[in-house]
Amino acid sequence: MSLLRKASWSPYLAGALVGILAVLSVVVTTVVLDKGHYLGASTTFVRASGLMEQVVAPQHVADNAYFQSKKVKIDWQMLFVIGIFAGAFVSARLGGSAKHETVPPIWRERFGDSALKRGIGSFIGGAILLFGARMAGGCPSGHGMSGNMQLSVSSLLALIFFMVGGIITARLLYGKGGQ
């Protein structure tokens, strides 16, 4: 219990346990569901937006080729993403490491402490990154971790370009501030 109450673990330990979790997930889902589930997150945002859009424009969603290919429904991965929220919540409470934050320090240094400005940045960044992740076929979970565990060529390529895009943009956006 004392380990669970620690505010943080070594990233090597937490990462190694994620590696084991990822393998266990594929084995257990293969045995129980007859279909192995690899960890991933970004397709859930497609399904969730499809579920919401369905409320106002059901025919439009039904006719869309992308929604058809991803199947707009509540599935394993959507519950996985909800589980991330629950797990992070419990871990933060146990470790006393929950932190109310509306503007993170690196952002504040460059753009000031307006929560509105940060909210707009967060929103625009989120929209751009998910668009890109879907074009690339995955995010740092699906491509970065799950794909690279399988030694997939596509995932190594995706991870490299995620980093190239991120490093260049971060340098342009935040400069070398704070150092």
Place this chain on the structure above:
Amino acid sequence: MELFLGLITGFFFGFLLQKGQVLRFERQVGFMLLRDMTIIKFMATAVVVGMVGIYACHAAGLISLSLKATNVGAIVIGGLIFGVGWAIAGFCPGTSVGALAEGRFHALWAILGMLIGAAAYAEIYPSLQSNILSWGNYGKITLPHVLGVSPWLVIGAWIVAVIAFFTWAEKKGL
């Protein structure tokens, strides 16, 4: 059962993301500014441990691989677009919900943005099928397949590279 397994797996994943401190904007952008390697330590350890397990289970016939197609055009362009958004938001799809759960409320706006980004991609997808998405498609391939070597050789190379990187990062205090 499918939904229950998803929830429990996500719970453990979220727990470990939080304990590893990788949910934070500061850690994510800190990596992109090349001054904090926490997220790489976390991710690379997960990847090498996972690849040993995945290939051992695959060799034992327990599981099958689930690869994504190597369509170079879409991955390069989409990957770069992802990187731009990632630097601005400071979250990725998986970490955004966990960041919100640990009290970083600005992640909520990123999550809403992601839903809009997903809807926008669904709209534009039909017009990308004949161009970007079909540029340089090599199908579902793995590194050992392309190189014509045993997967264990590639895994060995990954492990050596990752340990060398960790040693360097620890020495530099990153």
